[in-house]
Amino acid sequence: MAKAIAIANQKGGVGKTTTAVNLAACIASFEKKVLLIDIDPQGNATSGLGLDKYKTENSIYKVLVDEESIKKNIEKTRYENLFILPSNIQLAGAEIELVMMISREYRLKNAIKEIKDEFDYIFIDCPPSLGLLTLNALTAADTVLVPIQCEYYALEGLGQLMNTISLVKKHLNKNLEVEGVLLTMFDPRTNLSIQVVEEVKKYFKDKVYRTIIPRNVRLSEAPSHGKPIIIYDSKSKGAEVYMELAKEVLGIE
Ligand code: ADP
Ligand code: MG
Numbered sequence: 034m035a036k037a038i039a040i041a042n043q044k045g046g047v048g049k050t051t052t053a054v055n056l057a058a059c060i061a062s063f064e065k066k067v068l069l070i071d072i073d074p075q076g077n078a079t080s081g082l083g084l085d086k087y088k089t090e091n092s093i094y095k096v097l098v099d100e101e102s103i104k105k106n107i108e109k110t111r112y113e114n115l116f117i118l119p120s121n122i123q124l125a126g127a128e129i130e131l132v133m134m135i136s137r138e139y140r141l142k143n144a145i146k147e148i149k150d151e152f153d154y155i156f157i158d159c160p161p162s163l164g165l166l167t168l169n170a171l172t173a174a175d176t177v178l179v180p181i182q183c184e185y186y187a188l189e190g191l192g193q194l195m196n197t198i199s200l201v202k203k204h205l206n207k208n209l210e211v212e213g214v215l216l217t218m219f220d221p222r223t224n225l226s227i228q229v230v231e232e233v234k235k236y237f238k239d240k241v242y243r244t245i246i247p248r249n250v251r252l253s254e255a256p257s258h259g260k261p262i263i264i265y266d267s268k269s270k271g272a273e274v275y276m277e278l279a280k281e282v283l284g285i286e
Pocket of ligand 2 (some may be wrong): 051
């Protein structure tokens with residue numbers, strides 16, 4: 034039975050997609066069968082794994098809105114053990130279309146029931162909002178992983194996110210837990226980065242991953258090649274830290 038992990042933070046540009054793509058790829062490299070669900074209309078996880086988000090026939094939109102079978106819409110990637118349920122721009126309309134639909138918050142949860150036995154891990158890359166797409170992800174997930182960028186205002190908006198998580202727990206998914214909090218784009222040369230780490234640790238305590246993701250140019254280049262970092266540059270610092278994070282998530286020392 035797969036563990037489903039939503040990667041969420043309503044702020045844009047904090048490292049959700051980078052984490053979703055690279056953590057999924059690293060965990061797949063440990064011979065786990067992994068599905069990445071791209072539920073962001075921007076489709077960056079889709080293109081980050083080398084699929085053309087403008088051409089793909091299959092999509093999460095068809096699953097959520099048209100109620101097509103999820104199995105039919107899952108695609109193989111070029112990478113072993115790694116599968117994707119792609120997003121495309123149509124999904125931008127889904128946020129509105131879903132409002133009128135029956136069991137609008139449960140559509141992803143109901144869809145993944147069909148495939149939960151087939152995977153070890155399912156990662157869900159959320160859009161930068163707390164709308165119905167993110168609610169579908171949080172309702173379908175067992176846990177939520179929250180990336181936080183080491184920058185000014187890092188903690189701003191996190192109250193709102195935690196509040197949404199507790200509302201989801203109360204009304205939609207009582208078993209939802211916080212998987213972990215991930216510090217991203219750390220710059221060891223700045224006091225600010227160091228302060229943010231301290232503050233986040235004070236607030237989230239042992240929920241914060243030991244692994245901290247530094248700024249790394251190779252990580253920002255990899256998506257334009259449609260490759261996860263362990264394929265694009267396996268010797269880079271970025272590859273090293275996402276492998277470390279994968280071990281932490283898998284509970285391997
Ligand atoms: P989100 O999905 O939260 O909007 P992304 O993962 O797309 O955030 O990251 C935002 C931008 O920052 C992207 O251009 C990405 O390539 C870049 N980026 C993410 N993490 C790092 C990192 N550790 N080092 C350097 N650039 C990064
Ligand atoms: Mg993203």
